[in-house]
Amino acid sequence: MRAEDIKLSEIFSQDPGTGFPMFGTQRMIMSSLPAMSQLMQQLLALMGPEQLAGVLSRYGYRIGMTAALNIASHYEFDSPREWLEASRYIGSMTGMADARLEIHHFDRETRSLRFSVTCQSSFEVGCWQSIELDFTQKPICHIFTGALSGFASVVFGSEVLVKEVACQAQGHGHCLAEGRSASEWGMSPSEVQELWTQMELKPFEKEMEILREKLKKAQTDLSTHQEKIRRLEAKIHPGSEGSGIIYRSTRMKKLMLLADKVAPTQSTVLIQGESGTGKEMIARYIHTHSGRADHPFRAVNCAALPAALLESELFGHVKGAFTGADSNHKGLLLETGKGSFFLDEIGELPLELQSKLLRVLQEKEIRPVGGLDPVPFEARIIAATNQDLKSRIKEKLFREDLYYRLAVFPLTVDPLCERKEDILLLSRYFLDRIQPGHHGFSPAVVRMMETYPWPGNVRELKNCMEYAVILAGQDRILPEHLPLSVSSEDPLTAISHDLPTFRELEKRYTRLVLKNTHQNKTQAARILGTSVTTLWRRLNEMGM
Ligand SMILES: [Zn+2]
Missing domain, CATH: 3.30.1380.20 (Trafficking protein particle complex subunit 3)
Known part of the structure; x- marks a missing residue:
């Protein structure tokens, strides 16, 4: 209208x-x-x-x-x-x-x-x-x-x-x-x-500034603690469990052997593989199994930030370098210290930053934006991409010299459809984490999951498990609990086994929509065809 x-x-x-x-x-x-x-x-x-x-x-x-x-x-x-x-x-x-x-x-x-x-x-x-x-x-x-x-x-x-x-x-x-x-x-x-x-209001602004600072510090502390927990876990459960990397397939075994070999060295590593295959987990594995494990692991997604912001986030800036730079900023590369720095989606790094990164790798020092004095750079770079970097080189979108600097030790994570032996193992692992003690899958579900091509790889499999648990609750997972893309069945069949009340169904569906909108009430209300106020009221009534 x-x-x-x-x-x-x-x-x-x-x-x-x-x-x-x-x-x-x-x-x-x-x-x-x-x-x-x-x-x-x-x-x-x-x-x-x-x-x-x-x-x-x-x-x-x-x-x-x-x-x-x-x-x-x-x-x-x-x-x-x-x-x-x-x-x-x-x-x-x-x-x-x-x-x-x-x-x-x-x-x-x-x-x-x-x-x-x-x-x-x-x-x-x-x-x-x-x-x-x-x-x-x-x-x-x-x-x-x-x-x-x-x-x-x-x-x-x-x-x-x-x-x-x-x-x-x-x-x-x-x-x-x-x-x-x-x-x-x-x-x-x-x-x-x-x-x-x-x-x-001015006092509000100041308060926000203080809260932002506190949040930043808490995030840093949290990631240090998480890193410690990961290392301890790896010590308690040597092998796949502690690293969080679950596999049984020969292809993954080979990859993990290579990761074990390169981890203790100083080499730059390039991890290639489709999105959702868990490249960041491999990078973390390399970090925790290197001599740098006691130092920070930092990660940035090159595709997530606009070029100018990415530059100051990575390389830092000095006070007054540009409008809004009202204090010195160290930059993530330097904050990593002697740790490992993970550059995800490196293929998306803008060309001018590619040259800058290349200089950092060659000269082992960093010049912050607007700064004159170089600062020594000691971290190890682990990069990842889901693109074919060689064809991006041909298209003049990626620097060849940077490619060879990064790909000193290339690793390739295979897509999930090429290592079917891992599917059931991974599904059980996720199911156990989402709902400990869950009753598992019906044989038909196992068949469906092993024949489905998983274009979104491990990430899609994980989402699929969360979806199935929402529909099945504690019950054994049946084909009708799988997302339509996996089971390719009529959505109504998905609820035919327990025939929930309309109210219960509304609750499950609301939860699903909120999850998919990352708890964004405005978006969720729009999908549910209601107003934000009504949504809040309903959530309250449902005790959510
Ligand atoms: Zn007026």
Whole structure:
């Protein structure tokens, strides 16, 4: 449906029990302009104009966010663009302003969004004008622009900021606001700062900074402890169990023999293999079986970060090297010390960083971004890729000299379909970890699992086991408990063995959706065809 087809009377209702006004499933309150005006006046006296602008923007942001989710749970729009168009109704619906929206550019792929909003009779202008303060210096419709930011950010799926450029309170004929995605604002430091001071309270920001620092330290401690546990486990259970690498196949035995041989040496290792085959586990195995085991193991996925961020994450930077570099940053390569550094998806490393990495490997020293003095580099590099690096060399996407530096000792992890003997062993291992003491599989399940090609390899097998346990619970796993791709059976057959109640089924399915959306309530609510509020209520009722 299109934004223009929205019918206000369908979204606004009165709760039949209490008589409360409702917007979708959300209770609303009614306030009057003089009452709001008094509240704002008191808040202004309490916190001053700048902090108040921040508080009001955040309050508006929340209104816009909820409105976007609410309206989407009520209507299915033809496109996200139509959904954004619908924001113009929020102004009149909430009594904020009579707004007109014009979208100039909307492209979620490239994260670029531009729109402008003109509005008449903003209630905020009304509030302040009745106090008769002089606000001719700056626009004052913070709740309204906050609400548009919140609404658009939800629709666009990434941060959108709306700035008022002219306000009726300043004597203009109408208010005019400009909305853009973060990148479209260019994110120059002064602009960002100005926008964020509008959005966040200062004490809150400081608190976040402290929490971030604490989190970082806790993560470092955790990974050190995990490393220790892994080493101890390896000592207690020599062989496959302790390393977490489970195998029986001849191909894996050969690979592990090679890993054992290369581990104690200083050689750079390149691990090749399809994604999901467990390349990082092999890298960790090499690390724990090397003389570097008491030093850190650090990993980075080259495909996960944009080039500029990856560069400073890897090589570090000095204070003032670029906008936002307000302190020295050591970089992951140096933080690894004498440990092992795992570069996953090395084929995706941008060419300019390839040259930089090559220099590090050749000269054994690192020059942080913006820094003059090189720092000695002592860690061992273990790289991994699921790409054919030789063909990337031919396409001029990967440096040949770097390839030969990395592939001093190449290892290849075979796809799961080429080592069928490992499938049952791995399945039992995962099953035991997910649900200790579980009753196992029916023979038909074993057959299905051994004939399925597992394009997602060990990772897919692990997910498959989690899925099966959700459906089967403690019971023996039957073909109908396997994901459709593996069992290729009708989904209804999957529940035919225990015929759960509708309520129980709803619970299992909700859990499955939450798992697949990594507990993202907004996404889960969308998949379940409900609002976030309703989802929260249901989770509460189900005791989840
Ligand atoms: Zn205004």
